[in-house]
Amino acid sequence: MEQIKEKHEAEKKQLQETILTMRNEANKKTKKAVNRKIIEMETEMKFRHRDEVAAFKESQEENNEDGTREGEGEDEDEEMTPEMLLAQMGLSDAQTKTNNNNKEQVLQESKKKRNRQKERLAKRKAEMEKQQAEAAEEASHQIDFRKNELDTLEVICNNQKVKQVDIIPDGHCLFNSICDQLKLRHDIPTDYKKLRSEAAEYIRQHPNDFIPFLFDEETMSIRDVNEYTDKIANTPMWGGDLEILALSKVYCCPISVMMAASKSLLINEGGVQPELKLVYYKHVFGTGEHYGSLHDL
Structure with a gap:
């Protein structure tokens, strides 16, 4: 148990150092997204630490029961x-x-x-x-998060006079959603491979704008920019706020992301080209988080 406590204390200390770095390097454009990421990181660590302690205690109880059963078996054998x-x-x-x-x-x-x-x-x-x-x-008595999310998004869509368009739920869903939006609102045909390459290249050219987003929860450190962008360009790694920001800069347009849990996120508000409209799902799909496209009614 002491080893687990020491491990948790070390992880908390490292996380605080990382958070300090992220806040120091955040600017006006990235401050909101960075704060949201920090909350996610702190929450994830809190629940992970709780689960690890519970698993350790359960393992100790099972070991004690096994020892008791072995002793009983020996008595009967004698x-x-x-x-x-x-x-x-x-x-x-x-x-x-x-x-x-x-x-x-x-x-x-x-x-x-x-x-x-x-x-x-x-x-x-x-x-x-x-x-x-x-x-x-x-x-x-548990809340049906999937149904609640769908119901909430439907109300928001009706108010904004838009409809949700299905996008295949895979590692390319964000990029395919932006492809759909670029074709619809900018009349630009493209594909997810090109968008991945463009996002990766923009991040490489402007690393200081993206370092606060590059926190690796497994290593508790900032990811290497070149390694990260190589994965974005050449693998089906899921995209998120970082890639949305990069592509909003590449295409000089705002990109809004509708969410059920909070008000829509608007990235690159100063972009001069027509706004691209996405929708974010947290609970609807069994594969995990997902992005879709929004069309005007």
Whole structure:
């Protein structure tokens, strides 16, 4: 447990250093997005630390139970009937009488052991059934996040007089959504591969504008710009705020992102070309976060 506490303290310290770096390097354009990212990072760490502590405690309890079960097995293996002892040692009648008494005592002790084991098993079963019942009760009252998100987005779309357009939910969904918007609003035909390359190149040319976005939650450090942009250009890695900002600069236009949980995010508000309109889903798709395109009614 001490090792886990030390690990968590080190991660908290490193995260605070990273947050300080991100805030120092943020500018007016990136301040809101950076603050949102910081909140996500702190929340993720809080819940991850809680889960790791719970998993450790559960593992310790299982180990203790295994040790108890092994001890019980050894007691049962050591039991020997009086008849077996007589056959091996040829005891006298007097000894036989003594052994009969011992036999009764052994049987009584054995029954006590088995009864205690049954009691433990019954108690464990009752606890499991109680936990299952509580989980089922909790699940019955859980919020249907998917339905809530869809309902909220539908209301927002009706108010803004736009409709959601389906985009294949894969690692290219953000870029394919922007492709759809560029064709619709700028009359520019393109594809996700070209957009990936353009976003990567813009980030390489303007690294200081994007460093606050390049926090790696696995290594708890800032990612290498060249390594990151290579993945954006050449793999199906999912895109996000960083790539939206880059492409809004490439095409000199604002890009808005509709969300159910908060008001729409508007990136590069000063862009002179027509606004591109996207929608962000957090709960709707089983594959995880997803982007779609919005068409005017």
